[in-house]
Amino acid sequence: MTGTLTVAGKELSDYLGTKRFWFFFAIIYVAGLAAAYLGIQGLVQARVERSFLLLFRATTGVLPPFLFFTLYFGPLLGVALGFDSINKERAKNTLVRLLSNPVHRDSVVNGKFLSGVAIVGLSIFGILGIASGLAIRVGLVPNLDELARLVVFGALTVLYIAGWLALSQLLSILFTHTSTSAIAGFAIWGFFTFFWTPIASLVAANLIPDPSSLERISLEQNLSRISPSVLYLEAVLVILTPTARFLNPVSLSELQYVIPNPLPLLQSINLIWSHIIALIGMVLVCFLLSYIIFVKQEIRT
Amino acid sequence: MKPAIQTFDLTKKYGDLVAVDSLNLEVQQGEIYGFLGPNGAGKTTTILMLLGLTEPTSGRLSVLGFNPLREPLKLKRLVGYLPENLGFYDDMTARQNLLYTARLNGISMVDAEDRIRKLLEDVGLSDAVDKKVSTFSKGMKQRLGMADVLLKDPKLMLLDEPTTGIDPEGVRHILNLIVESREKGKTVLLSSHLLYQVQKVCDRVGIFVKGRLIASGSIQHLGKEVIAGDKYVVEAEVPDATPALEEIIGRVEGVVKVSRSGSTLTIECRSDIRGKVAKAIVSSGYTLTQIRSHEYALDEIYSRYFEGESKS
Structure with missing residues (x-):
């Protein structure tokens, strides 16, 4: 554990010292703040449903909603933080020296992951805090439930980005060149974010030709959930929409008995429990593979 | 006294290539053992196996009484390794790099600051303590590498080509540090292809060719054998x-x-x-x-x- 923390501490100060990190940080902050600001403007002008949480999922038409920034830029942050974590040390010949000290190989992986997660957490909660501050200034004061939902939203976002961080770390172990692992990371991100949903519907359409059948819709939905982006989007939409109570298709007859009132937070979490487990699973699988591969790897200069 | 390093039929194969072939090596405590051989003879592979960074294909080995594969952390606390292609974190200063090593070895920060100052003086880098390593010459990095090895006060030092590519003054300095280490009771395994230097400091040498140790002993002994x-x-x-x-x-x-x-x-x-x-x-x-x-x-x-x- 001391090894993990030592590595994490060193990596954290490394991140804070690089231009790459501050560049990314600046982009995310500016984009996120712009989205939040325009969202507030829209909400104030529209004077319809003035809800604090709406700020994070609504769009004014000028910019996509705040949620889309975490959905699309989040993974990029994760990949950017992790794609060179191990192979850079290999290329610079620091890995062999590092591992000749009394530190386990998994401590190195853990420490680097931990520092990445710390950076992600700082970025996400920092930006949520600033956006909330802006909202409160224009009179959108959150109640306790909304505040709790915001925190869960933040935590889910960190978990989602951590998954991408773990994946890019695995790639940095698999590939010797930092450019290869970066390209692989961004390719996987693009595949799951843009192509997976159409592929899922294509596969479903081929397996079940009847376009109106419930099975086909369920199959399509379940297939698309292989993509972490879909899982994340569904999960945070439930958290940010207190009235949401279904994720899977329901029949109209079932819908008759539904009272359209907001759910308490715990009920919402209950609804997306399997999504959370799946996102945690993604992190764990990447880690397991990282350990297995890294421990067996030849460390040479 | 038990030997510091003992290997029994140690073998490492990479596919068809035999990098180390049935090596039986014995290095006594407190001696400087020179590991001689051309590039690609298997010297580095052997050192990596001694550290537990590479797994042997077959054979047994014992380093300071430990099995490097079973108890790597205990062993790595006692062994200082200077790799052939030495790498430091370029964005960090000499002091910061050494502080990281100190932390990894569990040396208290108060002790570490003192020791680092003294060590950097010993290796002749007192002017460059707070300079970034990216500005260092090859020779300066090599000196920093010696400080890095000595920082954990190891019982056994594995030095892979410590003097390659540096100026004569730097070589003299590093060889002095090696001899001083022996005087402090440390065991040194020095790998090199620079014969003159090995001759100058080593108590015994082993000649390593194509993965095999073809001769081992003092220089006089080897000379007689050859002639x-x-x-x-x-x-x-x-x-x-x-x-x-x-x-x-x-x-x-x-x-x-x-x-x-x-x-x-x-x-x-x-x-x-x-x-x-x-x-x-x-x-x-x-x-x-x-x-x-x-x-x-x-x-x-x-x-x-x-x-x-x-x-x-």
Whole structure:
């Protein structure tokens, strides 16, 4: 554990010292703040449903909603933080020296992951805090439930980005060149974010030709959930929409008995429990593979 | 006293390539052992196995009484390793790099600051303590590497080509540090292909070729082994030497073989017959400026082994 923390501490100060990190940080902050600001403007002008949480999922038409920034830029942050974590040390010949000290190989992986997660957490909660501050200034004061939902939203976002961080770390172990692992990371991100949903519907359409059948819709939905982006989007939409109570298709007859009132937070979490487990699973699988591969790897200069 | 390093039929294969072939090595505590051999002979692979960074294909080994694969952390606390291609974190200063090593080794921060200041002074880097490593020359990095190894006060030091690519002053400095370490009771395994340096500091050397340790012992011992005991070599400087002179010397009783390169004649004989040879040269009207008996240096032992190796 001391090894993990030592590595994490060193990596954290490394991140804070690089231009790459501050560049990314600046982009995310500016984009996120712009989205939040325009969202507030829209909400104030529209004077319809003035809800604090709406700020994070609504769009004014000028910019996509705040949620889309975490959905699309989040993974990029994760990949950017992790794609060179191990192979850079290999290329610079620091890995062999590092591992000749009394530190386990998994401590190195853990420490680097931990520092990445710390950076992600700082970025996400920092930006949520600033956006909330802006909202409160224009009179959108959150109640306790909304505040709790915001925190869960933040935590889910960190978990989602951590998954991408773990994946890019695995790639940095698999590939010797930092450019290869970066390209692989961004390719996987693009595949799951843009192509997976159409592929899922294509596969479903081929397996079940009847376009109106419930099975086909369920199959399509379940297939698309292989993509972490879909899982994340569904999960945070439930958290940010207190009235949401279904994720899977329901029949109209079932819908008759539904009272359209907001759910308490715990009920919402209950609804997306399997999504959370799946996102945690993604992190764990990447880690397991990282350990297995890294421990067996030849460390040479 | 138990040997610091002991290997039994240690073998490492990469596919068909045998990098280390049944190595039986024994390094005593408190000695400087020179690991000699050309590039690609398996020196680095052996060192990595001793550290537990590479898994042997077969064979057993014990380093400071530990099995490197079973108890890597206990062993790594006691062993300092200087890799051949030394890498430091470029964005960090010399002091920050060493502080990281200190933290990884669980040295308290108060102790570490003191020790780092003293060590950087010892290796001659006191002016560069707070400079970024990216500004360092190869020689400075190598010195920093020595400080990095000495920082954890290791019982055993594994130094892979510690003097390659640095200036003579730097070499002298590093060799001094190595000898000082032995005086403090540390064991040193020094891998190199620079024979003169190895000869200067090592108590014993091992010659490593194509994954096999083909000879091991003190330099005198190896020299005798190579020269096969009965031959005696005399070198004579004759500025006006001609092929005819070679024949004249060849007729002297006891001379086995004469060879000439420029003005230097190398004469192999059965005993020390420098007097007879000198007399023959001078009485034939040639100028003799110098005559001496030849002392075998390590590089000669080394090249002898390679001659044998390439013939076989």
